[in-house]
Amino acid sequence: MTGTGNILDVQGVTKIFGGLTAVNEVTMSIPERSIVSVIGPNGAGKTTFFNMITGIYQPTRGTIRLAGRELVGMRPDQVTEAGIARTFQNIRLFSTMTSEENIMVGRHARLKSGFVDAVLRTRKFHDSEQEARDTARLMLDFVGLSKWRQELATNLPYGDQRKLEIARALATTPKLILLDEPAAGMNPRETEDLKSLIRRVRDELGVTVCLIEHDMRLVMTLSEHITVLDYGSKIAEGLPYQVRNDPRVMEAYLGRGAAAGEYGKEERPHV
Numbered sequence: 629m630t631g632t633g634n635i636l637d638v639q640g641v642t643k644i645f646g647g648l649t650a651v652n653e654v655t656m657s658i659p660e661r662s663i664v665s666v667i668g669p670n671g672a673g674k675t676t677f678f679n680m681i682t683g684i685y686q687p688t689r690g691t692i693r694l695a696g697r698e699l700v701g702m703r704p705d706q707v708t709e710a711g712i713a714r715t716f717q718n719i720r721l722f723s724t725m726t727s728e729e730n731i732m733v734g735r736h737a738r739l740k741s742g743f744v745d746a747v748l749r750t751r752k753f754h755d756s757e758q759e760a761r762d763t764a765r766l767m768l769d770f771v772g773l774s775k776w777r778q779e780l781a782t783n784l785p786y787g788d789q790r791k792l793e794i795a796r797a798l799a800t801t802p803k804l805i806l807l808d809e810p811a812a813g814m815n816p817r818e819t820e821d822l823k824s825l826i827r828r829v830r831d832e833l834g835v836t837v838c839l840i841e842h843d844m845r846l847v848m849t850l851s852e853h854i855t856v857l858d859y860g861s862k863i864a865e866g867l868p869y870q871v872r873n874d875p876r877v878m879e880a881y882l883g884r885g886a887a888a889g890e891y892g893k894e895e896r897p898h899v
């Protein structure tokens with residue numbers, strides 16, 4: 629471990645696209661086994677921040693350490709192997725595959741058997757195929773989707789497709805999972821379901837959770853710590869009640885036309 633009790637330590641991370649500073653000197657730590665959120669108005673830099681943590685973008689400056697190990701310079705698959713999984717703002721399931729197969733793809737990102745093993749159908753390939761299938765079943769069971777095991781992902785109800793994405797990410801056995809707007813497009817019942825699933829991910833699997841979310845009710849009731857970005861910079865952080873009452877946070881949202889106490893809500897889904 630790091631000695632700091634943090635699973636992730638981000639220091640002074642910046643991303644500049646041409647002349648636009650999308651993320652500006654952001655420093656943030658995520659305690660091990662916590663549930664934290666990154667919030668901010670549209671275009672604040674939240675997804676760019678996730679993209680740097682997961683190796684999709686390389687930061688212009690700054691360091692990102694997972695349990696003390698530097699991630700900057702790694703490819704996305706290496707970041708996955710290091711122990712970070714994520715889901716995306718828009719559903720990215722393979723629609724022609726079953727639920728089980730979708731999760732197996734996630735598991736294969738972790739397993740060692742390669743292309744040659746697959747072509748030659750080696751023992752190693754068969755073992756890893758079986759292992760992937762076993763993991764997929766466990767994960768389907770964990771998220772409550774066992775009944776959809778053989779169903780094409782595209783036929784699942786919307787809320788269940790979102791859960792399937794979480795199951796696929798969990799199949800890589802991460803230390804940290806990043807969820808990009810997991811509640812987008814969900815009805816209140818699906819959101820409640822999602823909330824208890826996220827809690828179980830932390831409590832039962834011991835996985836640290838970081839989410840980007842516009843649903844303020846979910847954020848405020850689920851998060852133990854919140855970081856607020858605006859125009860790429862961190863403008864506030866702390867406990868939910870601290871962030872909710874922070875004048876800079878209200879200003880950031882109100883300045884863009886949201887109603888007090890309900891900020892961010894009107895900006896929901898773009899699925």
Ligand SMILES: Nc1ncnc2c1ncn2[C@@H]1O[C@H](COP(=O)(O)OP(=O)(O)OP(=O)(O)O)[C@@H](O)[C@H]1O
Binds near residue numbers: 668670671673
């Ligand atoms: N690949 C890119 N090239 C150029 N500009 C980009 C790129 N990706 C993001 N940006 C810009 O960076 C800024 C931050 O975008 P980002 O998507 O990270 O914000 P966000 O907080 O996730 O917004 P939302 O809540 O709408 O998803 C925006 O101005 C966006 O247009």
